[in-house]
Amino acid sequence: MKFTIAAAVAATLLASTAIPAAAAEVELRLAHWLPPTHPVQALGIEPWIESIKQASEGRIDVTIFPASQLGAAPDHYDMARDGIADISYVNPGYQAGRFPIYSLAEIPFHATNAKSGAKALHEWYAPIAETEMADVKFCLINPHDPGTLHSKEPIKVPEDIRGKNIRPAHATMARFISQLGGASVQVPAPEAREAITKGTADAMTFPWNSIYIFGIDQATKYHLDMPFYLSSQMLLLNKATYEGMSEENRKVIDDHCTADWSEKFSIGWADNEYSGRQKMIDSSEHTLYKPTDEEVQLWREASKPLIEAWRADVTAKGADPDAIYESYVEALKRNDAFYE
Template sequence: MKRLKTVILGLALAAGMQLANAADVTLRLHQMLPPQATIPSKAISAWIKKVEKDSGGSIRVQHFPSMQLGGKPPELFGQAEDGVVDIIWTVLGYTPGRFPKTEVFELPFSTGKAEAGSRAFHEYVEKYSADEFSSVKLIAAHVHGPGLFHSRDPITRLEDLKGMKVRGGSRIINIMLEQLGATPVGMPVPAVGEGLSKGVITATTIPWEVVPAFKVQQIVKNHAGFSGDKGLYTQTFALVMNKASYDKLPADLKKVIDDNSGVEVAAMFGAVMDAGDAVGLSLAQKAGNNIVTLDEAETQRWKDAAAGTREAWYKEVAQKGIDGPALAAKAAELVEKYAGK
């Protein structure tokens, strides 16, 4: 009997040690892309590993890709606000009108390379639109690389876009597409591959980085970009945490999240997107696709045609008491500040 008690006590102590070594906190991270896509596989996974390492194993982050926890991509930000999940990564443009001051980075020909643009965007959010993220803990805000077209038919001039059914990733991009003569189709990025295959859309606005995850280079054979250091359009993204999930962490674990938040994290996500752009372009080249860079004169025609989007946005946000031109100037200053870095 005494030996049995000793064995039981030993098992209990072992179990206690296992519990003590287990993660003190488990956080659920939800996002819309498949795990092999660039951001999930290269940026989110790296961020998770860093957080878990820095916490000494006290934080465990469970990654749920492809909307595995339910809902649709436009619902992700609300899931973080409401505490349905602890952390989300999302496209801000999926919630139209929710981030009016933040939308300035979506205006035509605003940003170029993703790493520099992400530094500029995160700093902009912290300085000029932090109130739009007051319901969550902001970890990082970032952008993708230069925006271009991927289409069934070639696009070599502005007139080629007329009547073309083009997927737009945000409200601002759809306004721009309409002004350029296209028929915009709102569609979250996970639906792009099927949309192109079934002819629901005949072209899509995505950066090169997204191409591999949905095999876009196999579905369409034409790609058109623009001269200069900026893309036609920009999508904005954010990695955010439920406030209550953050607030209930002990001070040392809050510090881990804080140390893995901010402009350097945004820059890391941007750098991953820049590297992903190179991969996507390479796949299209290997497939022998038609890849066009519109010359400076033709690019200027697109800039002139898209200028109305900026003016429309200025008028719209003015009705909300927002000085659009002033914010656009601040955004441009920050983009210039980080250009080439």
């Protein structure tokens, strides 16, 4: 009995003097504006964070702040710049005119998918981000599966936009709606449901399954069945946070801010969004309209002024729109993601 007690005491003393598990060297805050149940968190952000933890052998830890806890959706770029968050999930299109070069990615009928399309966008934009987004560290791009128009009444051709109030995905889509005689109701995705259910908006541009994710499926019953446009989000880092890391830790981050990671990060969400289309096909409550070839051409012709407006905006910034556009199309073609 004495031996047992002595052994227990010794074990207790040993436990009390044991070295605790080492805390992470770097504690990062990642902010986004989506609900924590959104597939971007489960299928993109969380696997990315876990890979960083593994690659850094626990030296880097990341805490997620979802649902606009640290700031509103349009503020996330400035949050990364100012250090309110170390990493922010940013939709550049929420700030009209601020990133004119990147807005090319928002023009309809260019990228056909969000997987290899994400890789193409990263390859194209990474060198441009060094100047257009110079006050943050660009990491990766996360477009959604091509979205389309979802409405209370059928929308089949561009003329059907006239006189309607529409929630656009971003500033470029807002410009398109205005060109077609509609009015834009500009709210970020988390506020879209309120706009449509309260009658502020008649229709919206959204990816397929987000209609279900944000609870809008009871308000929008008609859907234009074609890959229309992308909304491309980004992960951006605070520069001081990144530059303050050790060389070893910076390399881990660099290895997770690549074109391959943009694709990997985007696959799960892309598949999830596309699944919403089949849900609607299988539902008796929803009507999908597939435009004829002639009607698709009407939409494509209607979108051409967006390219000319983009060229003017880029020229005003002192950049070469022809070279930038050519490099964008080349990246999409190289990755089999160009809308022919």
